[in-house]
Amino acid sequence: MPRISPTKQAILAAALELGAQHGISGTTMDEVAEWAGVAKGSVYYNFSSKDKLFEELLTAGVGQLSDTLRAARESAAGFGAVEAMVRGMLALIAENQALAKLMAAEIFRTDRVWQNAVQVLRREAVGEIAGALEPLVPAGTGEGARLLMAGGIFGATLVGGLEWLLFTPDTPAGDVAAAILFTFSGALAS
Amino acid sequence: MPRISPTKQAILAAALELGAQHGISGTTMDEVAEWAGVAKGSVYYNFSSKDKLFEELLTAGVGQLSDTLRAARESAAGFGAVEAMVRGMLALIAENQALAKLMAAEIFRTDRVWQNAVQVLRREAVGEIAGALEPLVPAGTGEGARLLMAGGIFGATLVGGLEWLLFTPDTPAGDVAAAILFTFSGALAS
Numbered sequence: 001m002p003r004i005s006p007t008k009q010a011i012l013a014a015a016l017e018l019g020a021q022h023g024i025s026g027t028t029m030d031e032v033a034e035w036a037g038v039a040k041g042s043v044y045y046n047f048s049s050k051d052k053l054f055e056e057l058l059t060a061g062v063g064q065l066s067d068t069l070r071a072a073r074e075s076a077a078g079f080g081a082v083e084a085m086v087r088g089m090l091a092l093i094a095e096n097q098a099l100a101k102l103m104a105a106e107i108f109r110t111d112r113v114w115q116n117a118v119q120v121l122r123r124e125a126v127g128e129i130a131g132a133l134e135p136l137v138p139a140g141t142g143e144g145a146r147l148l149m150a151g152g153i154f155g156a157t158l159v160g161g162l163e164w165l166l167f168t169p170d171t172p173a174g175d176v177a178a179a180i181l182f183t184f185s186g187a188l189a190s
Numbered sequence: 191m192p193r194i195s196p197t198k199q200a201i202l203a204a205a206l207e208l209g210a211q212h213g214i215s216g217t218t219m220d221e222v223a224e225w226a227g228v229a230k231g232s233v234y235y236n237f238s239s240k241d242k243l244f245e246e247l248l249t250a251g252v253g254q255l256s257d258t259l260r261a262a263r264e265s266a267a268g269f270g271a272v273e274a275m276v277r278g279m280l281a282l283i284a285e286n287q288a289l290a291k292l293m294a295a296e297i298f299r300t301d302r303v304w305q306n307a308v309q310v311l312r313r314e315a316v317g318e319i320a321g322a323l324e325p326l327v328p329a330g331t332g333e334g335a336r337l338l339m340a341g342g343i344f345g346a347t348l349v350g351g352l353e354w355l356l357f358t359p360d361t362p363a364g365d366v367a368a369a370i371l372f373t374f375s376g377a378l379a380s
Binding site for chain 2 (some may be wrong): 005024104105106107109110123126136137144145147156157163166176188189
């Protein structure tokens with residue numbers, strides 16, 4: 001992966017902070033430049049447009065999520081892989097709350113110029129979870145059903161994680177993971 | 191509940207459609223008037239500002255979700271109440287996909303003038319699920335843990351439902367509910 005210059009890093013960090021606070025439509029390149037402490041020309045030198053800037057930010061974010069899920073999946077077998085994925089995704093959300101908020105607001109938008117790039121990566125992330133489910137579901141379960149289950153686990157972790165950080169941030173991370181994983185234990189249904 | 195005039199209904203429907211397509215920041219009162227087929231003055235006569243218009247739209251939507259969850263909860267006992275809630279919420283999402291998309295994009299925004307009204311209602315909706323979990327969790331489970339579990343079930347249904355409608359809309363609703371509910375059955379963890 002090419003190294004990212006400090007200027008580019010500052011611009012991406014500014015775009016993330018402003019986008020999470022005010023939405024992407026509510027963020028201007030002028031504000032990004034000011035927040036990053038760089039000249040506006042420097043923003044345009046690094047990213048030709050606001051669309052390109054947020055596309056790079058979101059695809060990098062969803063890519064990082066896929067990497068985290070893949071590593072978690074490979075770290076354990078059976079349901080342990082699902083547990084590791086929920087914990088890994090919660091840690092990532094806690095580490096980068098602004099990105100998690102932005103992703104929650106963006107993953108179902110269908111009017112963005114970058115939607116295809118983001119959707120490909122979102123499917124890759126959900127696909128990692130679906131892959132971990134493969135040995136756990138009954139023989140004959142279709143891929144569509146497995147992807148819906150994976151989408152459910154992804155949604156439970158994303159929404160549970162954001163509820164945690166926004167509304168009860170003092171709860172220890174381990175308790176949050178335990179609560180979400182409890183819903184998959186079967187204890188509710190028995 | 192007071193009757194809503196046809197004009198007001200047309201304005202709300204236009205705001206919903208445009209907001210789901212282009213985001214709230216990307217929607218103007220002029221466009222709402224044009225889409226609704228009413229004069230701009232009529233939009234402002236019914237809603238004093240764009241903020242008021244979307245506040246009413248979102249609070250009505252989240253309120254309807256709470257009503258649906260409450261009715262589902264009262265329709266069955268034990269885990270059956272959770273099953274009824276997942277099915278009821280999926281039906282509502284399918285009925286009003288634009289509202290579901292808008293809600294997914296808005297529920298974690300913290301910069302909106304209407305955020306308090308929406309958050310109160312969001313907590314009410316998640317609280318309905320948490321209430322249904324009360325007889326299902328081990329004695330001594332705290333309210334915080336129960337709310338996190340409820341947030342997880344809410345997120346699984348919202349994200350699973352939107353993945354379904356946006357990416358595999360031909361899947362029958364019953365199969366979607368079955369896939370999401372399967373993750374709570376304990377079969378994955380056993």
